[in-house]
Amino acid sequence: MSATGPRGEFHAGVLASLAPTAGVVPFALLLGALAAGKGLTPVEVAAMSALVFAGSAQFAAVDAWTDPAPWLSLALLVLVVNLRHVFMSASILRRMERFPAAARLLALPLLADEIWAFSEARAARRPLTPAYFAGLAVPFYLTWIGSSTAGCLAGAWIGDPRAFGFDFAFVAIFVCLIRGFRRQPGFAAVLAASGGAAVATHLLxxxxxxxxxGTLAGILAAALTHREDPA
Amino acid sequence: MIPFADTWAAILAMAGATVLTRLAGLAVPRDFARGGRLAAAFAAMPVAVLTALIAPAMLTQGWADALAGALVVLASWKLPLPAVVALGAAAAAGLRLLAG
Incomplete structure (x- = not known):
């Protein structure tokens, strides 16, 4: 057990969550406003943020949203966007030896990108505890729900997001997220293959x-350009 | 089905898909995909998905959106994310107005 006990671990988690929690507020507001533009109500946005709790997947789903909602396509889209979480959860589970089985089942559904990244960072320095994970995840989770609902309330009042270019915020957010991966091996090949295949398919x-x-072309490009022990 | 029910079906299906991916780590053997081509393919997944999501929006919706997209890519080199988002939205709105 850690020297500080569960209370100290929880506080350390809350402290670590301050920066990502503050950083996620503008995105959540934007998501809510875009969802309002697609006709979703504040209650529906709150439920989506509470139950789905996956930023890029929710942005992608709201972008693809039509009325009536094509639920099977949206679920498939969310599945594809979130497939990386299979490997993120497999990785963090190696660090959850101190978690009782029930705590693992409660913690894993909260494994949004930021929660995962900060948990891995903590685990690299000292053992990850359930109290630290809760301190990290709960403020972030509640802020995500509250801010996206607030964005929906504000968005219904603003009107059509396209008139202000708000829908283009998706492009800006995703460009910045993609740029964060630029040092990954094969980055340019993945980018070109995915973009080319997506545009060609979209035109057809x-x-x-x-x-x-686009996703299949991108991961295929990564597999084909992969070299063992790049020197 | 009434639209109200479609929306809730979509939310629940999306929630199910997300929880499935996050619990699926429990079924992954400890030494699975720790190197080689398969690991490279999985590591590339975020870039591949995100690129596939935005490339058609940037490149097939007319010159205004394409130019705004190019500005966003350039801005992402120098500016923090909220500034890139603000600039992208302003560029898209302004250029679409010009394009008519």
Whole structure:
């Protein structure tokens, strides 16, 4: 057990969550405003943020949203965008030896990108405890729900997000997220393959097929350009 | 189905898909995909998905959106994220107005 006990661990987690929690507020507001533009109500946005709790997947889903909601396509889209979480959860589970089985089942659904990244960072320095994880995840989770709901309330009042270019915020957010991976091996090949395949597919069959085709082309490019022990 | 029910079906299906990916780590053997081509493919997944999401929006919706997209890429080199978002939205709104 850690020297400070569960209370100290919880406080350390809350302290670590301050920066990502503050940073996520503008995104959550934007997500809520965009969702309002697609006709979602504040209650629906709150429920989506509480139950789905996955930033890029929610942005992608709201972007692809039509009325009535194509629930199967949206679920497939969320599945594809979140596939990386399979490996993030497998990785963090190696650090959750101190978690009782029930705590693991409660913690894993809260494994948004930021929660995962900060948990891994903590685990690299000292053992990860359930109290630290709770301190990290709970403020972030509640802020995500509250801010996206507030954004929806404000968005319903603003009107059509396209008139202000708000829908283009997706492009800006995703460009910045992609740029964060630029040192990854094969980055340029993945970018070119995914973008090329997505655009070509979109021109032939508009709709979610472009996302699947681009993703498959991108990961195929990564596999084909991979070299053992790059020197 | 009434639209109200479609929305809730979508939210629940999306929640199910997300929880599935986050619990699926429990089923991954400890030494799975720790190197080689398979690991490279999985590591590339975020970039591949995000690129596939935005490339059609940037490149197939007319010159205004394409130019705004190019400005966003340039801005992402120098500016913090909130500034890139603000600039992207302003550029898209302004250029679309010019494009008519």
């Amino acid at each position: 069959f508009p709709g979610p097929a472009a996302i699947i085709a």
